[in-house]
Amino acid sequence: MSNSDKLLKKKIKLKKKYFQLIEDAYNLRQTDHALSDFSEYKATKILYKINKLEFVFNGSDLQMNQLN
Numbered sequence: 001m002s003n004s005d006k007l008l009k010k011k012i013k014l015k016k017k018y019f020q021l022i023e024d025a026y027n028l029r030q031t032d033h034a035l036s037d038f039s040e041y042k043a044t045k046i047l048y049k050i051n052k053l054e055f056v057f058n059g060s061d062l063q064m065n066q067l068n
Helices: 003-028 033-067
Strands: none
Touching: 003 033
């Protein structure tokens, strides 16, 4: 398995977790504000990781285009 495949699987896993946390935050908003905020905070941290992976993918695409 190549590194890009590993990164892609990690990105997919992080996106699933992100969407689950956002959904949890939305559902908890009416009952427990503190837990909702905590879920949103964790989702924001995961979104940051997803954005870093996007940057890596875009950077590798640019490098491959320059080599060809």
